[in-house]
Amino acid sequence: xxxxxxxxxxxxxxxxxxLLAISTDRRLRPxxxxxxxxxxxxxxxxxxSAWEAYIEAVTIEAIDVVAAxxxxxxxxxxxxxxxxxxxxxxxFNTPNAENCRDLLLKYTGFDSFPHMxxxxxxxAAHLARARLNEILQVRHAFAHGYRIxxxxxxxxxxxQNRLTKRAVADAAILIDDFVSVVDLELGRHxxxxxxxxxxx
Numbered sequence: 001x002x003x004x005x006x007x008x009x010x011x012x013x014x015x016x017x018x019l020l021a022i023s024t025d026r027r028l029r030p031x032x033x034x035x036x037x038x039x040x041x042x043x044x045x046x047x048x049s050a051w052e053a054y055i056e057a058v059t060i061e062a063i064d065v066v067a068a069x070x071x072x073x074x075x076x077x078x079x080x081x082x083x084x085x086x087x088x089x090x091x092f093n094t095p096n097a098e099n100c101r102d103l104l105l106k107y108t109g110f111d112s113f114p115h116m117x118x119x120x121x122x123x124a125a126h127l128a129r130a131r132l133n134e135i136l137q138v139r140h141a142f143a144h145g146y147r148i149x150x151x152x153x154x155x156x157x158x159x160q161n162r163l164t165k166r167a168v169a170d171a172a173i174l175i176d177d178f179v180s181v182v183d184l185e186l187g188r189h190x191x192x193x194x195x196x197x198x199x200x
Contacts, residue, residue: 003200005057006183012050016172019043024165033162040163041142044171048139051175052095055103058183059085062108062190065197081107096136097129104182110189118177121170128174135171138163 023039024031063085067078085107092103097116104110116132117125134151141148150160153167187199 001200003058003061003183003187005054005061006179006200008057009050009054009179012046012053013172013176016043016046016050019046020165020168020172023168036165037163040165040168044135044163044168045139045143047168047172047175048095048135051179052092054179055095055100055182056089056092058186059089059103059107061200062110062186065190065199066194068197094136094140096133098133104186108186108189109193110186112182112185115181115185116178117181118174120173120177123174128178131171131174132178135174 019039020043023036023043060082063078063082067075067082070078085103088103088107092099097113101112101116104112113129114125116129117123118128118131121128121131123131131153134149134153137149138151138154140146148154148161148163153170154160154162156162156164156167183200190197191199
């Protein structure tokens with residue numbers, strides 16, 4: 001089973017995929033980079049937004065799982081924790097690896113770092129987290145009108161500081177892998193700590 005947060009993420013992911021498809025739609029050919037760039041930026045920004053929304057939503061959802069059927073004392077405590085988590089989420093706007101880990105760890109007790117890896121991209125946890133942080137730097141750069149940072153994945157045919165359809169698709173794969181594993185492992189974490197709760 002999947003959390004409600006994961007279901008919402010998959011819907012948002014579909015919108016990101018449509019934006020990415022537009023960037024190289026055959027009906028628009030011939031298409032140059034200047035024409036494709038806005039759709040590539042929009043697709044990457046949409047994917048990052050879906051990731052941020054997932055982390056925020058699943059944090060609250062995990063707290064709600066603990067609260068469901070709780071005793072009065074535990075319910076009081078989870079109500080306070082939920083209110084604090086909501087306040088933290090209102091200020092949460094950079095979903096890099098460290099910030100996501102901190103939000104989940106502080107309000108659910110779950111450490112996502114060991115699990116944030118990408119089998120499909122063959123990236124171990126530390127490399128996968130570094131790539132996520134690079135994706136956030138790229139999103140930040142174009143969102144504020146700066147030049148895209150020069151990473152290996154933002155260089156094509158020797159031209160640096162560019163997004164490609166492949167780079168955006170790989171970013172989506174990375175984030176999709178993160179969401180899948182966080183959803184699974186957070187559910188296990190909650191079930192281990194609270195065996196009587198029904199976890200997604």
